[in-house]
Amino acid sequence: MNSILLVATEYAPFAGGIGRYGSELVHAAGKLGWDVRVVAPTHGIAVSDAQVTRFNTPQNFEPFAMFRAIRAVRSSFKAQKASVIHATDYRALVISRIALPLTNPSRFVVTCHGTDVKGAGALKNLLQRIFFRGCRLIANSAYTASLVRSRLGRDVDMVTPLGVRPEEFHTDQSKAECKEALDLNPNEPVILCVARFERRKAQDVVVDAMAMLPLNVAAQVQLVFVGPGNDAYFQRVSTSAANSRVRIKFMGKVSDEALATAYGAADVFCLLGREDPRRVEGFGLVYLEAASRAIPVVAARVDAIPAVVLDGITGILVEPDNPTETADALTLLLTDNDQRQQMGLNALSWANRCTWEKTAQLTYGRRRLQDQD
Numbered sequence: 321m322n323s324i325l326l327v328a329t330e331y332a333p334f335a336g337g338i339g340r341y342g343s344e345l346v347h348a349a350g351k352l353g354w355d356v357r358v359v360a361p362t363h364g365i366a367v368s369d370a371q372v373t374r375f376n377t378p379q380n381f382e383p384f385a386m387f388r389a390i391r392a393v394r395s396s397f398k399a400q401k402a403s404v405i406h407a408t409d410y411r412a413l414v415i416s417r418i419a420l421p422l423t424n425p426s427r428f429v430v431t432c433h434g435t436d437v438k439g440a441g442a443l444k445n446l447l448q449r450i451f452f453r454g455c456r457l458i459a460n461s462a463y464t465a466s467l468v469r470s471r472l473g474r475d476v477d478m479v480t481p482l483g484v485r486p487e488e489f490h491t492d493q494s495k496a497e498c499k500e501a502l503d504l505n506p507n508e509p510v511i512l513c514v515a516r517f518e519r520r521k522a523q524d525v526v527v528d529a530m531a532m533l534p535l536n537v538a539a540q541v542q543l544v545f546v547g548p549g550n551d552a553y554f555q556r557v558s559t560s561a562a563n564s565r566v567r568i569k570f571m572g573k574v575s576d577e578a579l580a581t582a583y584g585a586a587d588v589f590c591l592l593g594r595e596d597p598r599r600v601e602g603f604g605l606v607y608l609e610a611a612s613r614a615i616p617v618v619a620a621r622v623d624a625i626p627a628v629v630l631d632g633i634t635g636i637l638v639e640p641d642n643p644t645e646t647a648d649a650l651t652l653l654l655t656d657n658d659q660r661q662q663m664g665l666n667a668l669s670w671a672n673r674c675t676w677e678k679t680a681q682l683t684y685g686r687r688r689l690q691d692q693d
Contacts, residue, residue, distance in 0.1 A: 328359070330342070362376050405428050431458050508542055618638065
């Protein structure tokens with residue numbers, strides 16, 4: 321049986337985009353008939369999964385874990401004889417190629433996410449060229465592929481957009497019931513923003529836009545932030561929010577169930593983004609999550625976001641750091657019910673076409689049933 325050894329430096333239940341990518345891909349590849357095994361860190365969490373070989377490391381991956389990871393990859397590869405070794409990021413590729421120095425490079429697949437390329441200095445980009453040589457290189461978006469081309473001087477072999485599982489954020493509660501569960505007014509619209517608080521996510525611009533909403537809209541709208549934050553940037557956003565004429569709720573880091581409830585309560589999703597010298601939005605999975613709940617989106621024309629939020633179809637794109645334009649887009653969606661509902665339906669249709677099975681098929685190919693014996 322053809323098999324895949326997926327090597328990760330972030331993996332579920334660790335909360336992070338790359339970890340989410342790896343675990344969803346493993347699940348989808350299994351449904352397509354591939355035999356998948358995983359080497360991943362513990363992240364300091366006790367987890368039991370027969371499919372995953374764990375190597376000890378604290379919550380954040382640290383350098384000494386590299387040696388434990390190399391041993392785990394060698395052991396798993398020897399036991400499985402995998403036909404494909406998929407490194408979910410550059411660090412995982414370094415581990416894999418050091419662990420398996422005699423393995424043909426063409427058997428390695430590595431995913432680029434954007435920040436791993438743009439955020440690297442000249443020396444790291446040189447090392448990436450060396451480690452990527454001979455490997456099958458895939459990118460999560462055309463934008464990331466353009467970064468690879470400009471920084472590393474080569475084209476990727478494939479662009480494999482990410483996916484979403486609509487059932488993951490399903491709730492049996494009505495929109496009004498979801499709002500009540502969050503102590504919100506069930507009769508007033510909710511703007512939802514889901515992201516870790518950091519400057520490149522531009523939550524401050526969302527708060528600034530609240531001051532520019534028409535009085536009749538601001539009087540009844542509710543803004544909900546979901547995501548952790550405790551640094552100076554978060555303090556600045558929360559201070560501005562305290563002086564806003566709009567009711568603003570900070571939920572912090574929440575469970576998957578609470579997140580599903582937050583999506584269920586939302587009428588409009590707004591996460592903007594802004595340019596950052598070292599980090600990028602290589603895809604923007606959270607926008608697909610909102611789309612899977614038929615929620616229209618307001619976002620900024622930054623990085624790969626325009627490939628995920630289809631301007632005028634599934635949402636409205638605005639210029640970055642422009643609270644006035646953001647307020648105008650929000651006002652349109654909050655006051656024009658037909659426009660909001662149509663964009664929501666368009667978003668749902670778009671999300672239904674963006675599945676993890678499609679991502680896995682692009683990455684590994686669909687195996688024929690007769691090959692599964």
